[in-house]
Amino acid sequence: MKGFGLLLRIIVAIILGIILGSFTPEWFIRLLATFNGLFGNFLSFIIPLIILGFIAPGIGTLGRGASKLLGLTGLIAYISTIIAGLFAYVVAKALYPTLLKGQAQTSLSDPTEKLVGPFIELEIPAVMDVMTALVLAFVIGLGIVATKGDILLNVMNELRSIVQLVIEKVIIPLLPIHILGIFANMTYAGQVSTILHVFAKVFVMIIILHLLYLIAQYSVAGTLSKENPFIMLKTMLPAYFTALGTQSSAATIPVTLERTKKLKVRERVADFTVPLLANIHLSGSTITLVSCSLAVPFIQGNSTSFGSFFAFILLLGVTMIAAPGVPGGAVMAAIGLLEIRLGFGPTMVSLMIALYMAQDSIGTACNVTGDGAITSIVNTINKKKKHEDFTEKVS
Template identity: 25%
Template sequence: MKVHWQIAIALALAVLTGALASADSSLIRFCGFIGGLFLNGLKMVVVPLIVSSIIVAMSTFSEPAALSRIGLRTMAFYTLTTVLAVVVGLAMVNLVQPGIIDGQPAKDILGLATGSAKVSEQVSSAKLSDVSDVFYRMITSNPIKAAAEGDLLGLVFFSMMFGIFAARLPGSVGDVQRDFWNGVRETMMGITGVVMRFAPIGVYALVAKAFSSTGVEAIRPLALFFFATLGGLAFHMLVTMSVLLALIGRVSPIRMLKAMTPALLTGFSTSSSAGTLPVTLECLRSRAGVSERVSGFTLPLGAAINLDGTALYECAAAMFLAQAYGLHLDFTTQFVIVSMAVVTSMGVTGIPSASLVAIAVILGTIGLPLEGLGVLLAVDRVLDMCRTAVNVYGDGCGAVVIGRLEGEHDILKPPQ
């Protein structure tokens, strides 16, 4: 059975169990134990997985083409669209405020155990008093200590720098480094895959525990978060990207949507940008008219580092949980969320349930407890399918825009 069907069944059974069982029953206590184990498994893989993934992603720039004009243009466009996606996600959650129900934080409704006072203390201890502190923490004096203490802001920056300079190492020395980190990444992906096999059980345990004390009221904030995120994804895909296609690429967004339809459907059904890459390449070459020179470089790079939908979801999820805890996040903390969403989205491609790993990084950076990850699992699968389609579309738009900037005039040409 497909994993999303397993999770859907687990979710339905969890709601039923939570509605019938009391919060102090042995079954619910056991669910709390199992849910805790599942969350610990997710926490276990965060540091080695995010470090190795970002280093491998940065190694993309070892190719000479990455330093050429087309490479710089591609990176600039992908960075722009990712930042815009995160800003859209931030705006949607601030507008809808799914974490606030009837004027009150949804912490109790969602069954989040950590008290608001404790969370406020954790966020304050993250030392994000102003933007200068963010950059100070970014350049850590001890990466090992940063990893042990969960100071992932410095760890992400160190991983990026390590990957960029490891990619420049000559000969066998460089090959050893790249092979080693690829091996670490593949190993951690395997461990993450094993942990995620237990996702249906983890969903059942966490949701049953939440519903035993809150009942069906927990559906309301989750539904608001679901539709706010879905609205943000739709706005970015249909409005933001259309404006960029029209202004920079000077092509029809409608013809772009028609050309990308097979790739969008494949991405939606598989939830894998990398797995959809062959279909995306075929769509851009045969249906949009992008040359192999441009599509062969921009699309693989985009599948590796350009995940607009993922970045939008990460930002929305972090803001949703902050609202649920009753926190008012200042500009500096929201700046950190935006920055971390942009950076982590570039390094998690190909990881099973990549967004959950990235969200764990963001929550840890700003001092929020990771227990909220269990709440997100209830809606993560469907949103994963939607954000993958947005990721694929963003890659295709990048190839079209870069192709047009490189002087290819037959791209998405109107029929004669």
């Protein structure tokens, strides 16, 4: 129930932030702003290390597998993630002008204009910028695959362990305080009403998109396997509700695996694909990230071109493969892309984190439930391919 604990702390932080922003003096808001400034600078420092520490070993490890089943599973998972992102983009673009009508505030075009500043500012320069980290991660990851360099892969895996420890022991525990400070400052500046209205509407929309996408995934899986998609989806419900509680795809693997095998999937295929998909298939998280990353600029009166967002979604699909398997890991891995592809500033990133974390368990539930559909699709295609190979050999 660790995920629910984090969600509860975030909800309490938002409520407490609104209360403190309504009744406390400016010096206290400045104190919170000072913490937020330090935390935000540390976050900016660690982002390139997150990208390098997760993407490089992720590519290197996946590339080691020569199995055709690995390639097929990875390709379908990536395609599913991209389609999920495009689906969320199209729906959000169509609905936001009506759904969030009157919520856009030109006063938020400069998010720091009315917010209280910190007592002191301490710069923590990153060791490299985000784009450099992204390119370097790809170069190292592909280099590990090409050279089969065990030493470098081990170094990258150790870096990943260190970065994940920082996320689990520092960033995630301090995140509720950071969100509290953001909401206290926005309440003091008179901006929180708009944010809460947007949160509520986007939250409901994301849940509906998750359910629709799961139905679409199982419709494809059911059509290929000649099974009833709604019975398949019902079979996977225990995994869905387990993920709501654990807020972790990895922690839900035993339940996901047990339920997936009831979809008439071969045991060998399920044993291979389910643990793999728990780490590389994040369609629900992608729907959430795309929906939220469109909502935040919308309330600031900004717009983003389809070209910029399409590139963002393509890179996001790769980033999700390497996202750390901890609550909030997907949004942490995506922060760099939000900054370099969509131009998000510190306050926009903080809002994005708050909006994402408030429903992270629901996104995780969508991820793991979709793993069953992807496994069924892989099983059908792999079985058909083996039958064709056997037919060719006989003829």
